[in-house]
Amino acid sequence: MTAITANELFQKVRQVDKERYAALVALVILTVISSFLSEYFLQWQNLLNILRQVSYTGIIALGMTFVIISGGIDLSVGSMAAFVGSLGILALNALAGRSQPLAVAVAMAVALGSGLACGLANGLLITKGRIAPFIVTLGTMAIFRSLSLYMKDAGEFRSESSLFGSLGSSAPGRIPVPVIVMVALAAALSFVLRRTRYGRYVRAVGSNARVARYSAIDVDRTRLIAYTLTGLLVGVSAILIAMRFNSVGTSTVGINYELDAIAAVIIGGTSMAGGRGTIWGTIIGAITLGVINNMLNMVGISTYLQGTVKGLVIIGAVFIQRQRQ
Amino acid sequence: MAEPFVRVRGLGKEFGGHAVLRDVDAEIRPGEIVGLIGENGAGKSTFMKILAGIHEPTAGQVYIEGQPVAFRSPSDARRAGISIVPQEFNLASDLTVEENVFLGAELLGAGRTLDLARMRSRTAELLAQLGANVGPADRIDRLSAAQKQLVEVSKALAFDAKLLILDEPTTMLTVVEIERLFALMRSLRERGMGLVYVSHKLAEVKTICDRVIVLKDGDKVREAAIAEIEPPEMARCMVGRELREIYPPKRAASGPLVLEVEGLSSPGAFTDVSLTVRAGEILGLAGLVGAGRTEVAEALMGLRPSTGVVRVTGRDARAHSASAAVRRGLGYLSEDRQGSGVVTAMGVAENMTLVSLPRYCSVPFVVDRARERQAAQTWRDRFDIKVRDLEAPLESLSGGNQQKVSLAKTLDPGPQVVIVDEPTRGVDVAAKQEIYRFLAQLAGKGAAVLLISSELEEIIGMSDRVVVMREGRVAGELPASALGEHEIMYLATGLEKTSAT
Numbered sequence: 001m002t003a004i005t006a007n008e009l010f011q012k013v014r015q016v017d018k019e020r021y022a023a024l025v026a027l028v029i030l031t032v033i034s035s036f037l038s039e040y041f042l043q044w045q046n047l048l049n050i051l052r053q054v055s056y057t058g059i060i061a062l063g064m065t066f067v068i069i070s071g072g073i074d075l076s077v078g079s080m081a082a083f084v085g086s087l088g089i090l091a092l093n094a095l096a097g098r099s100q101p102l103a104v105a106v107a108m109a110v111a112l113g114s115g116l117a118c119g120l121a122n123g124l125l126i127t128k129g130r131i132a133p134f135i136v137t138l139g140t141m142a143i144f145r146s147l148s149l150y151m152k153d154a155g156e157f158r159s160e161s162s163l164f165g166s167l168g169s170s171a172p173g174r175i176p177v178p179v180i181v182m183v184a185l186a187a188a189l190s191f192v193l194r195r196t197r198y199g200r201y202v203r204a205v206g207s208n209a210r211v212a213r214y215s216a217i218d219v220d221r222t223r224l225i226a227y228t229l230t231g232l233l234v235g236v237s238a239i240l241i242a243m244r245f246n247s248v249g250t251s252t253v254g255i256n257y258e259l260d261a262i263a264a265v266i267i268g269g270t271s272m273a274g275g276r277g278t279i280w281g282t283i284i285g286a287i288t289l290g291v292i293n294n295m296l297n298m299v300g301i302s303t304y305l306q307g308t309v310k311g312l313v314i315i316g317a318v319f320i321q322r323q324r325q
Numbered sequence: 326m327a328e329p330f331v332r333v334r335g336l337g338k339e340f341g342g343h344a345v346l347r348d349v350d351a352e353i354r355p356g357e358i359v360g361l362i363g364e365n366g367a368g369k370s371t372f373m374k375i376l377a378g379i380h381e382p383t384a385g386q387v388y389i390e391g392q393p394v395a396f397r398s399p400s401d402a403r404r405a406g407i408s409i410v411p412q413e414f415n416l417a418s419d420l421t422v423e424e425n426v427f428l429g430a431e432l433l434g435a436g437r438t439l440d441l442a443r444m445r446s447r448t449a450e451l452l453a454q455l456g457a458n459v460g461p462a463d464r465i466d467r468l469s470a471a472q473k474q475l476v477e478v479s480k481a482l483a484f485d486a487k488l489l490i491l492d493e494p495t496t497m498l499t500v501v502e503i504e505r506l507f508a509l510m511r512s513l514r515e516r517g518m519g520l521v522y523v524s525h526k527l528a529e530v531k532t533i534c535d536r537v538i539v540l541k542d543g544d545k546v547r548e549a550a551i552a553e554i555e556p557p558e559m560a561r562c563m564v565g566r567e568l569r570e571i572y573p574p575k576r577a578a579s580g581p582l583v584l585e586v587e588g589l590s591s592p593g594a595f596t597d598v599s600l601t602v603r604a605g606e607i608l609g610l611a612g613l614v615g616a617g618r619t620e621v622a623e624a625l626m627g628l629r630p631s632t633g634v635v636r637v638t639g640r641d642a643r644a645h646s647a648s649a650a651v652r653r654g655l656g657y658l659s660e661d662r663q664g665s666g667v668v669t670a671m672g673v674a675e676n677m678t679l680v681s682l683p684r685y686c687s688v689p690f691v692v693d694r695a696r697e698r699q700a701a702q703t704w705r706d707r708f709d710i711k712v713r714d715l716e717a718p719l720e721s722l723s724g725g726n727q728q729k730v731s732l733a734k735t736l737d738p739g740p741q742v743v744i745v746d747e748p749t750r751g752v753d754v755a756a757k758q759e760i761y762r763f764l765a766q767l768a769g770k771g772a773a774v775l776l777i778s779s780e781l782e783e784i785i786g787m788s789d790r791v792v793v794m795r796e797g798r799v800a801g802e803l804p805a806s807a808l809g810e811h812e813i814m815y816l817a818t819g820l821e822k823t824s825a826t
Contacts, residue, residue, distance in 0.1 A: 195691055195692055195694075196686075196690045196691050196692060197682050197683065197686055197690050197691075197692055198690060200675065200679075200682060200692060201682075203668075203671065204668050204671065204679060207668045207669075207670045207671060208664075208665075208668050208669075208670075210664055210665040211664075211665050211666060211667060211668050211679075212668075212679075213628065213647065213665075214626075214628065214647065214657070214659050214665040214666070215647070215679040215680045215734065216646070216647035216648040216650070216651045216680050217647075217648075217679070218646070218648065275668075275670050275671075276670065
C-alpha cells in the first residue's frame with residue numbers, strides 16, 4: 001500500500017511540479033550561467049537593478065496575466081502608460097506651485113484614475129461592444145500614443161516638483177520603491193487569482209466562456225474587471241516611471257511594454273489560450289527577461305541583437321510548454 | 326454468396342491497458358447493409374474507426390478483398406474504398422459544397438492548379454445522383470443537417486467507395502428525411518456497395534439492415550440475419566438484461582405546482598409554450614431535434630430572451646440572466662456537456678461549486694476551500710463518482726463520471742426546479758441507470774424535474790407525464806396512462822408513423 005502511494009507521489013511530483021516550476025528552473029539555470037559569465041552579476045546592487053528595471057513592465061504584466069487567463073489580450077498598455085503618465089505630470093505641474101505633497105498626491109490619483117478609465121474603456125468596448133480584444137486594444141494603442149504625442153508635440157513632459165523625483169529614487173532598506181510595489185501587488189493579486197471567487201471565475205471564463213455563462217457567471221463583468229485592473233496597474237507603473245525620470249517622454253515611455261508584459265506572462269507558463277496561469281509565474285517571466293538583458297549587456301553583446309535573444313526565449317518557452325501537453 | 330469485401334479476424338483495441346474491443350470477427354459483403362449496434366462504450370465507434378483508418382488495432386487483422394491491410398490514416402482507408410459519414414459532420418463551414426467534397430484530395434489540372442471545372446461538374450453529378458437539392462457552390466453553413474449529411478455522402482462517393490460507414494446518421498433528421506436516406510441506402514446497395522449502419526435506433530435497424538452485429542463491452546455478443554432477430558431481442562443482447570429494469574419505479578406525484586410556464590415565447594426559437602410541473606413530478610419534454618426544447622430550457626434559465634410568464638412556487642421567476650434564474654430556484658443540466666456543462670480543464674471540486682460558489686465564500690469573495698472540499702466529497706459519495714483526487718481535472722474522467730459532476734454542479738445550489746437536458750447522452754448503461762435513480766430520488770424529495778430527452782425509451786421510462794413539442798410549439802400532452810412511442814412520435818412529427826416499424 002505504501003509502495004503505491006510513494007509511487008503515486010512520485011508521479012505527481014513529476015507531473016505537477018514540472019509544469020509549475022519549469023519557468024523557475026529556467027531562471028535559476030540562467031542565473032547560474034550569468035554568474036559565471038560575469039563576476040558582477042551576483043552583486044546585490046546589480047540584482048536590485050535588474051528587479052527595478054523589470055518592475056515597470058512586471059506590474060503591468062500582473063494585470064496582463066488576468067487578461068490572458070480570461071482569454072483576452074491587451075496591446076494598449078504601453079501607449080496607455082505614456083498617456084496616463086503625461087496626464088499625471090500635467091496635474092503635478094498644475095499644483096506644484098502651491099503644495100508639493102498635494103501635487104504629488106493629485107498626480108498619483110490622476111494617473112491611477114485615468115489608467116482605470118482607459119482600462120474600463122477597453123473592457124466596455126470588448127464586452128458591451130462585442131469587438132475582439134485584439135482589435136479594440138490595437139485601436140486604443142494607436143489612440144493613446146497619438147494623444148500623448150499631440151499633447152506635447154512628441155516632446156517630454158518635465159516635472160516641476162523636486163519631491164516627485166526624489167520619491168522615484170527612494171529605496172527604503174536599499175530596496176527600490178517599484179520593486180516593493182511589484183512584490184506587494186503580486187502577493188495580493190496571486191491571492192485574488194488563487195483564493196477568491198473572482199479568480200476562479202477568470203479561469204472558468206478563459207477555459208470555456210460558454211460553460212461559465214451556463215453556470216450563471218457574469219462573463220462580461222469578469223472580463224471587464226480584468227481590463228480595468230490592467231488599466232489601474234498601468235497607472236501605477238506610469239507614475240513610478242514618471243517619478244524615476246522626473247518626466248514622461250511621450251515618444252519614449254512605454255514603447256514595447258505590451259510585448260514585454262505579454263512575454264513575461266507567457267514565459268511564466270500562462271496559457272495564451274486562456275484558462276490557466278499563475279501570478280508568480282509572470283513575475284519569474286519578467287525577471288527572466290531582465291536577467292537576459294543584464295547578462296547580454298555585461299557580456300557586451302550589441303543592444304541590437306538583444307531582441308533576437310529575447311525572441312528566441314519567448315518562442316522556446318512556448319515550445320517547451322507545447323511539448324509538455 | 327459474394328466474397329466479403331472486408332473481413333476482420335480477432336480484432337482488438339486497447340487504450341492505456343483498457344480493452345475497448347476484444348477478439349471481434351466480422352465480414353461485410355458487397356451489396357448488403359450491416360447494422361452495428363450496442364450501448365455507448367460497447368466498442369461500435371472503435372470498430373468503425375479502425376475500419377476507417379482513424380485508429381490502428383492492437384490485435385487482429387483487417388483484410389480487404391482477401392488481402393491483409395494495415396491502415397495508417399483515413400486516406401489509406403479511403404484509397405482502399407472505405408469511407409465514413411461521421412456523426413459529427415466533418416465539413417469546413419466557410420467553404421462551398423464542392424470545396425468540401427474534394428477537400429484534401431483536390432483534382433488538379435495542368436500546372437498543378439485546381440481543376441475547378443471538373444470538380445464542379447463531378448460534384449453536381451454526385452449531388453444529382455443522391456437527389457440532393459444543393460448546389461456545388463452553396464456554402465456549408467447555409468445548409469440544413471440533412472443537406473450536410475448528403476454532402477458527406479457525396480464526399481464518400483467521390484472516391485468510389487466500396488464500403489460506406491454511416492455513424493448514427495438519423496439522429497439529426499426528420500422522419501421524411503430518414504425515409505429519403507433509407508431509399509438512398511437501398512439504391513447504393515443495389516449498385517453493389519457494402520454499407521455499415523451504426524445506430525441505437527433498433528426499429529430503424531430492423532427496417533433497413535440485412536444483417537445485424539451486436540457489440541457489448543467490446544465483445545461481439547450476437548450476429549444474426551435481420552429476419553431472425555426482433556428489436557426487443559436486440560435490446561436484450563445490447564444491455565444484457567431487460568430494459569425495463571434500468572428505470573426506477575414511478576411515484577404518484579400530487580404535490581403543489583412548483584413550475585408554471587404560461588405563453589412563453591422566444592423569437593426565432595419557440596412560441597406560446599405553456600406547461601406546469603408539480604413537486605415530486607418528472608415531466609418529460611419530448612420532440613424531434615430542433616423542436617425548440619433546449620431553447621425553452623435556455624429561456625427559463627435566462628440564457629435567451631423571452632416573453633411570457635414563468636413562476637416558481639407562485640412567485641415570478643422569468644429571468645434575464647442565469648444568475649437570476651439560479652436565485653429563483655431553477656437549475657439546468659446542459660445537453661452539451663463539454664461545450665456548456667463542465668470546464669474540462671478545471672478540477673472536480675471546482676466544477677461542482679461553479680454555480681454555487683458565492684455560498685462558499687466566508688470572508689466576502691474569498692473561497693472557503695475546506696467547506697468546498699467537504700461539499701465535493703459529499704457529492705462524490707452520493708453519486709459514486711470514481712475519482713480519488715478532487716483536484717483532478719475533469720478531462721481525466723470518463724463520460725459518465727463527468728456527467729455526474731455536471732449534475733452535482735446543477736444540484737449544488739439546491740434548486741426547486743431541475744431541468745435536465747439529455748442527461749444520459751454519451752454515458753454507459755451503468756451510469757445511465759444511476760442517473761435515473763438520482764433523478765427519481767430528487768423528485769422523491771419534492772423537486773420538480775423537467776426531463777428533456779430525444780430517447781423515447783428514456784422519456785417513457787422516467788416521466789410521469791409528457792409534453793411533446795413540434796416546430797417550436799407544444800403539440801400535445803400525454804398522461805402516464807397514454808405514454809407510448811407511437812403516441813409521442815405522432816405528436817412530434819404530426820404524421821402517422823407508418824413506415825419506420
